[in-house]
Amino acid sequence: MRIVVPIKQVPETSAVRMDEATGTMIREGVEAIVNPLDLFAIEAALRLRESGGGQVTVISMGPPKAAKALREAIAMGADSGVLLSDKAFAGADTWATGLVLAEAIRQLGPFDLVICGERATDGDTGQVGPGIASFLDLPVATYVSRIVSVADGVARVHRLVEDGYEVLDVDTPAVLTVVKEVADPRLPTLRGKQRAKAADLPVWGAAQLNLPADAVGLAGSPTRVVNIFLPKVARQCEKFPAADEAGIAQAADRVVALLKERALL
Amino acid sequence: MTRPVHEGVWVLAEQAGGRVLGVSHELLARGRSLADKRRTALTAVLIGHNVAPADLAELIERGADRVLVMDSPALEHFLVEPHAACLSHLIREHCPEIVIAAATSTGRTLMPYVAVQVHTGLTADCTVLDIDPASGALLQTRPAIGGNIMATIRTSEHRPQMATVRPHSMRPADRTPGRKGEVLRVSPPEALPAGRMRRVGFIPNKETHPLAAADAVVAVGRGIKKADNIPLAQKLADALDAALGASRDVVDRGWLSYPHQIGLSGKTVTPRLYVGLGVSGSIQHLAGMQTAETIVAVNTDPDAQIFHVADVGIVGNLFDVVPVLVKKINAARSAT
Ligand SMILES: Cc1cc2nc3c(=O)[nH]c(=O)nc-3n(C[C@H](O)[C@H](O)[C@H](O)COP(=O)(O)OP(=O)(O)OC[C@H]3O[C@@H](n4cnc5c(N)ncnc54)[C@H](O)[C@@H]3O)c2cc1C
Ligand SMILES: Nc1ncnc2c1ncn2[C@@H]1O[C@H](COP(=O)(O)O)[C@@H](O)[C@H]1O
Numbered sequence: 116m117r118i119v120v121p122i123k124q125v126p127e128t129s130a131v132r133m134d135e136a137t138g139t140m141i142r143e144g145v146e147a148i149v150n151p152l153d154l155f156a157i158e159a160a161l162r163l164r165e166s167g168g169g170q171v172t173v174i175s176m177g178p179p180k181a182a183k184a185l186r187e188a189i190a191m192g193a194d195s196g197v198l199l200s201d202k203a204f205a206g207a208d209t210w211a212t213g214l215v216l217a218e219a220i221r222q223l224g225p226f227d228l229v230i231c232g233e234r235a236t237d238g239d240t241g242q243v244g245p246g247i248a249s250f251l252d253l254p255v256a257t258y259v260s261r262i263v264s265v266a267d268g269v270a271r272v273h274r275l276v277e278d279g280y281e282v283l284d285v286d287t288p289a290v291l292t293v294v295k296e297v298a299d300p301r302l303p304t305l306r307g308k309q310r311a312k313a314a315d316l317p318v319w320g321a322a323q324l325n326l327p328a329d330a331v332g333l334a335g336s337p338t339r340v341v342n343i344f345l346p347k348v349a350r351q352c353e354k355f356p357a358a359d360e361a362g363i364a365q366a367a368d369r370v371v372a373l374l375k376e377r378a379l380l
Numbered sequence: 381m382t383r384p385v386h387e388g389v390w391v392l393a394e395q396a397g398g399r400v401l402g403v404s405h406e407l408l409a410r411g412r413s414l415a416d417k418r419r420t421a422l423t424a425v426l427i428g429h430n431v432a433p434a435d436l437a438e439l440i441e442r443g444a445d446r447v448l449v450m451d452s453p454a455l456e457h458f459l460v461e462p463h464a465a466c467l468s469h470l471i472r473e474h475c476p477e478i479v480i481a482a483a484t485s486t487g488r489t490l491m492p493y494v495a496v497q498v499h500t501g502l503t504a505d506c507t508v509l510d511i512d513p514a515s516g517a518l519l520q521t522r523p524a525i526g527g528n529i530m531a532t533i534r535t536s537e538h539r540p541q542m543a544t545v546r547p548h549s550m551r552p553a554d555r556t557p558g559r560k561g562e563v564l565r566v567s568p569p570e571a572l573p574a575g576r577m578r579r580v581g582f583i584p585n586k587e588t589h590p591l592a593a594a595d596a597v598v599a600v601g602r603g604i605k606k607a608d609n610i611p612l613a614q615k616l617a618d619a620l621d622a623a624l625g626a627s628r629d630v631v632d633r634g635w636l637s638y639p640h641q642i643g644l645s646g647k648t649v650t651p652r653l654y655v656g657l658g659v660s661g662s663i664q665h666l667a668g669m670q671t672a673e674t675i676v677a678v679n680t681d682p683d684a685q686i687f688h689v690a691d692v693g694i695v696g697n698l699f700d701v702v703p704v705l706v707k708k709i710n711a712a713r714s715a716t
Binding site: 248277340 | 493690
């Protein structure tokens with residue numbers, strides 16, 4: 116079985132600090148990590164290989180330093196990685212990202228599954244997985260919580276939806292996007308780390324993918340960010356100090372009155 | 381090459397089991413205001429099978445000028461390929477200017493698939509949609525970088541302009557009985573690509589948590605201190621007939637389960653009443669609840685961020701305040 120896992124390198128968002136004046140992210144000192152949700156995709160792929168044999172290839176579109184993300188995936192057990200890096204790729208929205216990833220997957224040759232994370236914690240769209248499927252004209256099962264089996268050209272999966280789980284049979288080749296329930300990601304092993312260090316990571320640019328420069332990156336992106344601002348929060352808050360019994364009673368009376376006034380009781 | 385004229389606002393109505401889902405009515409509210417600003421018609425698109433005619437009429441009563449229906453047994457359940465074939469076909473035939481869908485498991489799968497097929501841009505999870513008065517373009521605003529900033533996005537050249545919006549981020553459109561409009565049945569494209577994916581079963585959720593649809597919500601934050609104190613919040617929830625919600629810190633500590641989480645990485649709630657107990661009001665939490673109609677907060681810290689969005693703020697210890705609140709609310713209830 117051949118599986119391709121697209122992974123993204125993202126800033127450690129829980130550590131993100133914003134420059135209040137400019138509304139931009141302070142990148143200094145923020146570590147770049149493998150998109151945490153992509154670890155579940157890597158794990159799901161590794162388990163399929165362990166039970167059915169085959170190859171797991173990780174790919175990432177990003178700046179040269181995204182090679183680190185690929186090496187981390189190889190340290191976990193992936194067989195090989197390809198970095199998709201080109202100045203022309205910069206500023207890509209989900210459409211242009213999907214295009215580059217889909218072309219790379221095509222060039223890697225025949226495969227059974229593409230497994231993506233549910234979404235990237237920075238862009239936070241979840242659009243790239245279904246986008247890749249659409250570019251490759253393949254079926255896609257999103258929010259996969261369990262891969263029951265992959266056999267005889269059919270993947271049986273559970274898909275997490277609002278009111279339960281759909282059980283789907285999907286003909287391979289197919290694209291899956293997976294949620295956390297699918298598998299607990301393993302930690303890299305020492306041997307894996309050594310393998311990752313020595314791994315040869317080819318770098319493909321627009322030319323290798325036969326994509327014109329104006330089809331990729333910002334130039335190939337239908338959407339544009341036109342404004343960035345800090346979310347503002349504002350309501351007229353009536354504040355009640357409630358440090359003693361009298362204060363508490365007064366505050367509670369005000370709440371009851373307001374609820375009555377607004378027909379909430 | 382002359383470009384076709386793109387006109388009209390479309391919303392994707394979702395269905396299950398032959399009934400139109402409530403989230404469609406929220407989209408109509410968004411769609412109506414955009415259509416009015418663009419001085420154009422609002423169309424609801426429904427792709428499914430055997431949908432109750434009364435539900436189609438209701439889409440019109442809630443603001444659609446036209447309902448486009450594609451019906452086929454192959455469309456009964458959402459499967460991305462046949463549904464995308466239908467929506468892409470309709471978009472190519474009718475050239476709408478704007479297409480919006482809910483950011484549900486269906487919308488979040490169908491829309492990116494279709495956006496690639498019709499080669500246009502798509503913005504995920506918008507919280508605000510507006511029309512730029514100067515250019516008439518759709519302004520799509522969404523939280524980015526973990527909710528730390530808001531980004532406004534435009535699809536400048538490509539049409540239609542497509543966006544998904546968070547469910548429950550808007551109230552459903554009001555119903556005007558007798559409102560007139562047209563239900564148009566359109567045949568699906570000839571060869572529906574059905575075969576490559578099949579739905580062979582369904583496992584329903586055991587507990588349906590009413591949080592997302594609740595009219596009133598009591599949310600607990602880390603100020604509740606430990607799992608043993610949850611029953612205190614539950615008492616207030618019971619008095620208000622409210623669902624129990626939580627901040628992520630509470631869920632991460634295992635004091636309440638993930639389905640209770642409100643916020644950017646949890647549920648968006650739009651209740652008529654939100655009461656926060658020991659919730660600091662981080663930007664990520666606010667992203668999931670600040671559209672509540674009335675907000676009451678109890679927090680010991682007078683500078684807590686939650687007070688910026690609250691109507692009434694009680695600066696005090698929740699363990700002293702909540703029992704009094706419960707008593708007074710119960711008294712007011714039994715008096716009416
Ligand atoms: C990418 C990302 C996504 C996130 N998604 C979410 C999300 O979906 N939802 C979410 O909630 N968070 C989310 N967070 C986490 C968020 O940043 C905050 O850490 C979290 O909301 C804080 O929870 P809290 O208010 O319960 O805790 P704290 O911030 O610790 O606040 C506790 C509050 O309780 C008050 N308090 C203490 N004791 C008492 C008392 N006795 N009586 C009254 N008040 C008391 C304190 O003054 C304080 O204000 C996310 C973070 C990131 C980075
Ligand atoms: N630049 C990228 N390189 C490789 N994979 C990506 C990239 N961006 C997104 N993906 C994949 O698409 C998924 C969804 O990302 P997003 O649509 O950006 O939220 C991620 O979990 C990755 O599997």
